[in-house]
Amino acid sequence: MKDKIRYSEAFKLKVMEGLRDAKWKSVQEAAKAYGIAEMSVYNWMRKLGFEHLKGWLIYVKTRMETDRIKELEAEVKRLRLALADEVFDHKIDEAALRIMCRRAGTTPEEVKKEWWGIAHDVNGENEGVPVTKLCDRFGKSTEAYYKNRKSRPVVKQHNQRTKC
Numbered sequence: 001m002k003d004k005i006r007y008s009e010a011f012k013l014k015v016m017e018g019l020r021d022a023k024w025k026s027v028q029e030a031a032k033a034y035g036i037a038e039m040s041v042y043n044w045m046r047k048l049g050f051e052h053l054k055g056w057l058i059y060v061k062t063r064m065e066t067d068r069i070k071e072l073e074a075e076v077k078r079l080r081l082a083l084a085d086e087v088f089d090h091k092i093d094e095a096a097l098r099i100m101c102r103r104a105g106t107t108p109e110e111v112k113k114e115w116w117g118i119a120h121d122v123n124g125e126n127e128g129v130p131v132t133k134l135c136d137r138f139g140k141s142t143e144a145y146y147k148n149r150k151s152r153p154v155v156k157q158h159n160q161r162t163k164c
Contacts (some may be wrong), residue, residue, distance in 0.1 A: 012044045016048055018030060019045075019053050094108075112139075131145055131146075
């Protein structure tokens with residue numbers, strides 16, 4: 001049988017004051033910090049008159065922290081909207097690729113095999129398209145694009161795939 005551990009009143013009050021002053025967010029954290037049973041802390045709350053702390057989470061935030069949280073929430077919202085726009089653009093690009101391939105009598109998989117030439121043609125004709133975006137559309141790295149760019153001669157020719 002385990003020996004019963006007895007704690008001093010000063011120790012019990014120290015734990016209760018730590019909970020009151022929000023040193024810990026919960027009874028579980030306080031019990032874990034001191035290596036005592038949660039039930040002991042709850043019993044002390046009842047006996048010492050700290051029952052009003054049960055189930056409460058106390059957060060102390062400064063105005064600066066609150067403002068920062070609002071800024072971060074606004075940024076998350078903006079980023080979610082931007083991501084939704086990119087996903088929508090990607091779906092439109094995929095649908096357009098399927099339609100153009102159907103009209104040209106080829107498949108999107110065959111077109112994606114020739115990704116470097118297409119990316120180079122698009123980048124050459126439209127300077128506003130970033131290489132990273134082109135490579136992302138084909139699922140390739142920018143490193144692969146530039147590696148292929150160095151190893152292949154630049155041939156200016158208009159072929160069927162760019163006129164779709």
